[in-house]
Amino acid sequence: MLAESRKQSWQEDISGPWLVKADLEPYLKKWSHYEYFTLEKFGESEEKVPLHLLKWGKGKIKIVLWSQMHGNEATATLAIIDIIEFFHHLEIENDQELKELRNNISIVFIPMLNPDGAQLFTRRNAHLVDMNRDAIKQQSSEMRAFFALLKSLKPDWAFNLHDQRTIFSVGAQRNCATLSYLAPSPDLARSKSKSRIKTMQLIAGMHHKTKSLLADHFGKYSDEFYPRAVGDNLMAADIPCVLLEAGAFPGDPKRSKARQLIFHNLIEAFNIISDSSFVDYSVEDYEAIPENEQLLRDVVFRDINYQGQICDIALQEQQTVIAGQWHSHYILDDLGDLSHLKGIQEYSGGQVEALQAFSLQKKVSMIYQDQSLKIILEDGRIS
Ligand SMILES: [Zn+2]
Structure with missing residues (x-):
């Protein structure tokens, strides 16, 4: 069962917060030999470091997810590694539930979209461009490669994975926001477009299925429109895009709690997308998730x-x-x-x-x- 065998998948040998491309290399090498997975290079960073993606699944519903677009935000990269190893483990076990998932969806994982920034432990790339403000002009080689990939992939769903600063608290309770969600706005009016409603429903489902893992530590961001940001532009292009932000937890400097929450949330998301059960959740369920404050x-x-x-x-x-x-x-x-x-x-x-x-x-x-x-x-x- 997908849900029951998840614990075996934590990759204890790799952790953050400083995670560079060289740390990923042993995994890329392993993955290139995994049955049911395909490793590809889809571009290069400004410093000519290859950008890699890993494909899994043969279903009609196409999902793309990327991490470390900001180089110093590694938690979701670690969660992606855990998921890939988990799926590989289930493939070996011939897990029926995973087989079903593989037939319904296909996933493109992009771990570490900004390897140069990762090396320097900076948000920006080697040429000081913030990729998450480069969706329109695409001045960075990374964003040009990324958008060329999206153009050929035509994803049905996208997941934009980040880390957030430690200042963010869940509502007025002042608990750490260990995981934050956002269904970004497609325009200044913060319209509830069809794609945005689907995204809100999906997030509501993910939250419903995982909130008991760390009660009162889930928040959501305000939906202010960022015209140059990736998620907002995907939403404007009618591609449902979930923003997930890994956050702090007391006594957990390596953010292993957030890593696990991202892992579980993504697996739930894949299941919910696969069986279209996001329709069971409402915009109101999404809106009920407390908004983050900076307390x-x-x-x-x-x-x-x-x-x-x-x-x-x-x-x-x-x-x-x-x-x-x-x-x-x-x-x-x-x-x-x-x-x-x-x-x-x-x-x-x-x-x-x-x-x-x-x-x-x-x-x-x-x-x-x-x-x-x-x-x-x-x-x-x-x-
Ligand atoms: Zn970020």
Whole structure:
């Protein structure tokens, strides 16, 4: 059974957040030998790194999904790897449910659409273009290859897979939005076109079938129209497009919770598309998913004594790769009455001594201590 054998598929040997094309290579090599899968190159990045896709299935309904269009957003790439390995495992077991799925749908997986950005751990490509604002002009070689592929594929459904920042909370509850959905708008009027309604119904179905996996950690984005974005343009071209954003969870820096939620949501989506059961869900079901707010920060020190005043201090982690080296440090996000915010990690009471004068959006050097705990940050790093 698809649902029951999912746990065997986690690929423990590969994780984020910094995931580069070289990390994918052993998988691409394996996949090129998998029966029922076809590996193809469909273009090149600006730095001439091959862009790969993997096809599976022979059904009439065509699905395309891509990850890491933003190079530093690797969680969905990992979920795609898990799905491919899961399907391969079921193929070997001659699973009847999978066979049925294979006969109904065909999937084109594109893991890592921005390998240059992945290498540099940046959102943008090697020429500093944000691909998700390049759907119209297609100035990047990656988007030209991608849209040429879409033109020949003529997909019935598309999945645009991203990571979101840690600040996003589910509604006013201030829980982490570990998974966020969006059925993007096709126009400024945010019209509920036929494709958009289908997308909303599909998302409602995915949410219904997975929400119990991590209650109160699913949100959705506002449907503001982004005229240069990929999803919005696909919707405008009448291709239903689901946006999924992997998010944070307390104590889970590698986002393995979000990875699993993306995995389950995609499998449910394939099933719902395969049997057209999205018609069982309504636009109202979609609209009932709480909208994201930006009420979280990585660390909040609450009601602390800082230079004789009692205030709150919020820190945000910044992750970068400089000259091929991974760096992570905390910057000062805000200071004052931050009662509207919640920290993914929170410390209350005690005092903070600045080792260097605080400056907003700059690395922090400070000592925090209360009766039982002492945290020293030097140049933004916990030492
Ligand atoms: Zn993104």
